[in-house]
Amino acid sequence: MSSATKWLLLGLKGVGKTSYLAALWHQLEAGEIATAVTADYLQPDRTYLNRIRDAWLALKEVPRTSLRAEQTVELHLCTPESRIEVSFPDPSGEGLSQLWASRRASASFVSEAREAKGVLLFVHPKSIRFAERIPPAIGLGDDGATDDAVWKPESVPTQVQLVDLMQIVNELRSDDARLPVAVIVSAWDLVKDSLSPEDFVRRRLPLLWQFLSSSSSLHLAYFGVSATGGDLGEDRGRLADIRTASERVVVQQAVLPVARDLTLPLRHLLSDAGP
Amino acid sequence: MSTPCTRDGCTARETGTCLEGFASPEECPFSGQSAKPTEAKSDDPVALQGGDALTLDEAAVLCRSGHTKVVLLAGPKGSGKTTIITSIYESFQEAPYGGYLFAGSQTLVGFERRCYLGRAASGGATADTGRTSANAGVQFLHLRVGRLNSDAPATNVLIADVSGEIFRQVRDSDEAQRLLPFLERVDNLAIVLDGARLAKPTERQLPRNDARSLLRAFVESNRVHPACRIDVIFAKWDRLDQESGESKSFLDETRATLRKACTENELSFFEVAARPEAPSPPFAFGMATLLREWVDPPTVVAKPVLSLSDPNKIRREAERYSSRLRGSAILEAFDVQRY
Numbered sequence: 001m002s003s004a005t006k007w008l009l010l011g012l013k014g015v016g017k018t019s020y021l022a023a024l025w026h027q028l029e030a031g032e033i034a035t036a037v038t039a040d041y042l043q044p045d046r047t048y049l050n051r052i053r054d055a056w057l058a059l060k061e062v063p064r065t066s067l068r069a070e071q072t073v074e075l076h077l078c079t080p081e082s083r084i085e086v087s088f089p090d091p092s093g094e095g096l097s098q099l100w101a102s103r104r105a106s107a108s109f110v111s112e113a114r115e116a117k118g119v120l121l122f123v124h125p126k127s128i129r130f131a132e133r134i135p136p137a138i139g140l141g142d143d144g145a146t147d148d149a150v151w152k153p154e155s156v157p158t159q160v161q162l163v164d165l166m167q168i169v170n171e172l173r174s175d176d177a178r179l180p181v182a183v184i185v186s187a188w189d190l191v192k193d194s195l196s197p198e199d200f201v202r203r204r205l206p207l208l209w210q211f212l213s214s215s216s217s218l219h220l221a222y223f224g225v226s227a228t229g230g231d232l233g234e235d236r237g238r239l240a241d242i243r244t245a246s247e248r249v250v251v252q253q254a255v256l257p258v259a260r261d262l263t264l265p266l267r268h269l270l271s272d273a274g275p
Numbered sequence: 276m277s278t279p280c281t282r283d284g285c286t287a288r289e290t291g292t293c294l295e296g297f298a299s300p301e302e303c304p305f306s307g308q309s310a311k312p313t314e315a316k317s318d319d320p321v322a323l324q325g326g327d328a329l330t331l332d333e334a335a336v337l338c339r340s341g342h343t344k345v346v347l348l349a350g351p352k353g354s355g356k357t358t359i360i361t362s363i364y365e366s367f368q369e370a371p372y373g374g375y376l377f378a379g380s381q382t383l384v385g386f387e388r389r390c391y392l393g394r395a396a397s398g399g400a401t402a403d404t405g406r407t408s409a410n411a412g413v414q415f416l417h418l419r420v421g422r423l424n425s426d427a428p429a430t431n432v433l434i435a436d437v438s439g440e441i442f443r444q445v446r447d448s449d450e451a452q453r454l455l456p457f458l459e460r461v462d463n464l465a466i467v468l469d470g471a472r473l474a475k476p477t478e479r480q481l482p483r484n485d486a487r488s489l490l491r492a493f494v495e496s497n498r499v500h501p502a503c504r505i506d507v508i509f510a511k512w513d514r515l516d517q518e519s520g521e522s523k524s525f526l527d528e529t530r531a532t533l534r535k536a537c538t539e540n541e542l543s544f545f546e547v548a549a550r551p552e553a554p555s556p557p558f559a560f561g562m563a564t565l566l567r568e569w570v571d572p573p574t575v576v577a578k579p580v581l582s583l584s585d586p587n588k589i590r591r592e593a594e595r596y597s598s599r600l601r602g603s604a605i606l607e608a609f610d611v612q613r614y
């Protein structure tokens with residue numbers, strides 16, 4: 001395991017990291033559709049992945065990763081160019097929020113960040129906290145506000161937390177090479193505007209987009225992903241009718257036609273990061 | 276005694292079953308409190324960079340890391356210094372600003388603390404900015420910005436957030452200048468005048484005089500670098516009567532007064548409304564121009580060579596040079612490349 005290439009899954013609570021892993025594992029293991037990356041042989045321990053995959057197959061909510069249940073996923077991947085063993089923790093989004101608020105990280109996170117050779121950064125359209133300013137109050141002048149309100153870290157906008165998480169990872173990394181980052185907008189089926197995934201991030205998380213775009217140390221790609229393919233309530237019937245489970249998913253990159261291949265973000269992490 | 280768990284979806288209080296699987300509420304780190312460091316793992320937590328405003332030493336380290344501009348906003352308490360700083364940060368949260376991309380900040384926590392009273396999350400009815408405590412000493416907020424559509428390296432902007440109380444002391448006493456040990460390194464010294472007070476005939480003399488006294492105290496300290504740009508900021512510009520001839524005349528006289536107080540440095544005037552009281556002008560009015568002044572100031576035509584016929588000027592230049600030599604230890608800690 002210690003020789004495996006380390007990747008990081010980053011994203012706050014409830015943004016779909018585990019759902020993605022569940023659906024990804026199914027596509028890799030079942031081989032139902034052609035994928036850019038394949039798993040050429042099984043890793044020794046598949047308990048966790050099979051558990052979350054079973055929930056995904058049964059059109060159930062994939063269990064949220066709790067702080068006590070953080071798992072490390074290992075995959076043996078294969079592309080036309082290479083074979084590679086990768087490992088990445090499936091972290092609790094709550095844990096990453098706590099990391100930001102407390103400014104303390106577990107030693108294992110620090111170790112993983114130091115060795116990280118790729119990042120999957122998740123955002124969810126329904127889980128974005130915005131910086132809502134108090135509107136101008138005409139006529140109140142300087143009265144009405146007090147200094148009594150105590151700042152709450154959990155009130156911080158989503159994009160600020162994500163920028164800082166990326167800054168922390170950048171700071172901890174021991175490698176100077178450009179870091180491949182796949183930005184994944186999950187629940188892409190909820191995004192009804194005709195936007196590319198990057199345009200979505202640029203409009204809804206502009207601070208994050210600016211930070212990522214201006215960083216010469218990151219090699220970026222944006223993906224819109226729906227690991228479930230729709231709402232498990234409203235779309236249950238339609239999803240159940242799809243006979244090949246791998247074809248439930250939706251993956252969009254830039255303005256390319258919609259694909260089904262959840263390994264496309266992994267392909268980006270495995271690609272040459274360039275100069 | 277059990278205390279309520281704050282985790283979303285946890286029904287431990289009702290059912291006794293903990294969402295996280297802890298055997299008792301006492302074991303659960305969320306019981307009765309908001310998020311705190313988890314110790315669910317056996318490995319010890321590692322402290323990360325704090326994210327709050329930088330100390331002088333931390334700012335010096337950052338200066339050594341690359342191209343850095345140092346800005347000092349000076350003015351009495353309540354004049355709007357901190358709101359000016361936070362309005363730039365808040366503007367970047369919406370889009371690239373002033374021709375720049377946000378490229379990072381080591382003080383995101385510091386910014387968020389200062390923005391909080393202006394956000395709906397604070398529960399306030401009107402927007403406010405917390406007062407900068409004199410006890411906090413000199414702190415710096417950090418922005419890293421890159422030019423839009425450019426491959427040029429990003430620029431660090433360190434903005435000193437200093438209590439108005441310190442500037443009152445600086446205005447009153449040369450001794451107080453020691454409270455600003457980085458003064459020689461400042462690229463932009465921004466003197467802030469409170470537009471809300473300028474708008475009131477019974478109060479307007481005070482901000483004008485404060486600005487003039489403060490500017491004079493800085494200039495005559497011989498610690499302001501000749502290349503340091505002086506930015507006079509009329510803050511809360513929305514409070515001033517834009518149509519009144521009397522108001523315009525007073526402001527013109529104020530500009531003339533301040534120009535007389537500083538003839539050696541490049542001096543410019545800016546009108547800003549960082550957080551207007553009405554929907555118009557827009558939020559952060561005038562701040563984009565100010566940001567460009569700090570990051571990419573216009574090229575300055577060289578000032579005339581010192582005249583040998585003016586012994587007073589020769590004496591002042593000599594004192595300024597020796598003062599900079601005395602401050603060289605500070606400069607060495609604080610400076611790699613000035614520009």
